[in-house]
Amino acid sequence: MTLNHEEKAGIMSIKDKVIEIIAEQAVLEPSDVTMESTLEDLGIDSLGLVESIFAIEEAFDITVPFNANEPEQSDFDISSVAAIIGGIEKLVSEQAA
Amino acid sequence: MNRVVITGAGTINALGHSVAETLDAMKEGRCGIGDLEFRDVDRLAIKIGGQVKDFEADGRFNRQQMTLYDRFTQFTLVAAEEAMAQAGLEFTGELAAKAGVVLGTAGGGVSTWDDNYRAVYEEGKNRVHPFVVPKLMNNAAASHLSMKYNLKGPSFTVSTACASSNHAMAQAFQIVRSGMSKAMVTGGSESMLCFGGVKAWEGLRVMSKEACRPFSANRNGMVQGEGAGVFVFEEYEHAKARGAEILCEVVGYAMSSDASDIVMPSKQGAARAISGALQDARINADQVGYINAHGTGTAANDKTECAAVADVFGPHADKLMISSTKAMHGHLIGATGAVEMLACIMALRDGVIAPTIGYEEFDPECALDVVPNEAREASVDYALSNAFAFGGLNAVMALKKV
Numbered sequence A: 001m002t003l004n005h006e007e008k009a010g011i012m013s014i015k016d017k018v019i020e021i022i023a024e025q026a027v028l029e030p031s032d033v034t035m036e037s038t039l040e041d042l043g044i045d046s047l048g049l050v051e052s053i054f055a056i057e058e059a060f061d062i063t064v065p066f067n068a069n070e071p072e073q074s075d076f077d078i079s080s081v082a083a084i085i086g087g088i089e090k091l092v093s094e095q096a097a
Numbered sequence B: 001m002n003r004v005v006i007t008g009a010g011t012i013n014a015l016g017h018s019v020a021e022t023l024d025a026m027k028e029g030r031c032g033i034g035d036l037e038f039r040d041v042d043r044l045a046i047k048i049g050g051q052v053k054d055f056e057a058d059g060r061f062n063r064q065q066m067t068l069y070d071r072f073t074q075f076t077l078v079a080a081e082e083a084m085a086q087a088g089l090e091f092t093g094e095l096a097a098k099a100g101v102v103l104g105t106a107g108g109g110v111s112t113w114d115d116n117y118r119a120v121y122e123e124g125k126n127r128v129h130p131f132v133v134p135k136l137m138n139n140a141a142a143s144h145l146s147m148k149y150n151l152k153g154p155s156f157t158v159s160t161a162c163a164s165s166n167h168a169m170a171q172a173f174q175i176v177r178s179g180m181s182k183a184m185v186t187g188g189s190e191s192m193l194c195f196g197g198v199k200a201w202e203g204l205r206v207m208s209k210e211a212c213r214p215f216s217a218n219r220n221g222m223v224q225g226e227g228a229g230v231f232v233f234e235e236y237e238h239a240k241a242r243g244a245e246i247l248c249e250v251v252g253y254a255m256s257s258d259a260s261d262i263v264m265p266s267k268q269g270a271a272r273a274i275s276g277a278l279q280d281a282r283i284n285a286d287q288v289g290y291i292n293a294h295g296t297g298t299a300a301n302d303k304t305e306c307a308a309v310a311d312v313f314g315p316h317a318d319k320l321m322i323s324s325t326k327a328m329h330g331h332l333i334g335a336t337g338a339v340e341m342l343a344c345i346m347a348l349r350d351g352v353i354a355p356t357i358g359y360e361e362f363d364p365e366c367a368l369d370v371v372p373n374e375a376r377e378a379s380v381d382y383a384l385s386n387a388f389a390f391g392g393l394n395a396v397m398a399l400k401k402v
Helices: A005-026 A046-060 A081-096 B019-028 B063-070 B069-086 B093-098 B110-122 B132-136 B140-149 B159-177 B195-202 B236-241 B269-282 B299-320 B333-350
Strands: B004-013 B101-104 B157-159 B185-190 B227-235 B248-257 B288-291 B321-322 B382-388 B395-400
Touching: A005 A081, A046 A081, A046 B019, B004 B019, B004 B069, B004 B159, B004 B236, B004 B269, B019 B132, B019 B333, B063 B132, B069 B140, B069 B185, B069 B195, B069 B227, B093 B382, B101 B159, B101 B299, B101 B333, B110 B132, B110 B195, B110 B299, B132 B140, B140 B157, B140 B185, B157 B159, B159 B227, B159 B248, B159 B333, B159 B382, B159 B395, B185 B333, B227 B333, B248 B269, B248 B333, B269 B299, B269 B382, B269 B395, B288 B299, B299 B382, B333 B382
Parallel strands: B101 B157, B101 B185, B288 B321, B288 B382
Antiparallel strands: B004 B227, B004 B248, B185 B227, B248 B395, B382 B395
């Protein structure tokens, strides 16, 4: 699959927006949030996680399938910032389809 | 049984953002009731209330705190800060392990319910902030106080409508008196002044559109207020040993249930709570110099309360002073007993009796000395604070000059 320029820009902005949301929650600069960071590394606790997901849902108008009771069972991978961004990109593209 | 004293007091309400401001207003007989200011107030029939003005929560609490603190929690934290600073007690070790916080509120996070119902119903949103539940729950304020001040003992919230604070303070008193803890933080908070909160009260048709005029023949209903009152209750020897300033002593309480009607007050239920408090405090009726009345300014409450006082006190009812400060700060519902406790402290400690303002016409059914319109100097040894709630749940506190 090849992406045109606009689609690439859209995906870049998803990444930047998610990082911005996570950084705000962690009270860090976006530049301090790397793709390899875990939420734990960033000091985001369980309440911080649900608040981040809320902000992401609001920003992209999507529903993130995440249940705080069983994060491992969720379809949504939160093991790293890269995984979260990947999941959001997939949800946004599914919604667009 | 241990003696229990009050070593810290704090408040925020329509009369002031501190105890000193509030007591000054009570001495002057100033009215804190005015035009309500919030969204959609033009759709209400009742447009007045004892609203807390000039309170900037955004500057006081950070963004993360604001997502968790409903206005009733904000009020609690502000009042507690003042009370804790005055008490000067640091909660560590054994003291912290036993000390808790018991607060009263009737509605808890009413404006959080209101804002989020508005978002999903009116604005059609399908998503609300994840902290709506921990923000609106009735025990949120008590929990935040416990976390802020390291209070690890029995902590809970009491919800008995307009008697919530008195029931809460009675519990805290009992915990210290019995020796379970050397100190407790107690009081109450309420913030129902938002569109949904006032709209609900309008439905009962007990609200005045003009003013709260307790005991006055031309009274036409209650006026709602908002705010908080927080106190530190401490075991007397513990307070004395550390040289703490003692505001007054708590000497007894009683609770009763009318077991009769969901909104109409009962003279017998009120009288049993008043006489029960005297009995618990082991004082005679003629030792009481001042009663802070429930005095809501409704036709039903004021005449029933006066009849109950007349029954309990007999001829002494004509000698004691009884005033309702609700005409100044409004009816703070679940926080009202806490703010009214301040009037009792002023009577006992400062010898100043807060007036019943807005009093215009004598009512033969309320023929007691209601300290009309102007504060009065008087030496008082014992005071009572009445609270009679919807649902027929009553709680009366007995206090003593130290």
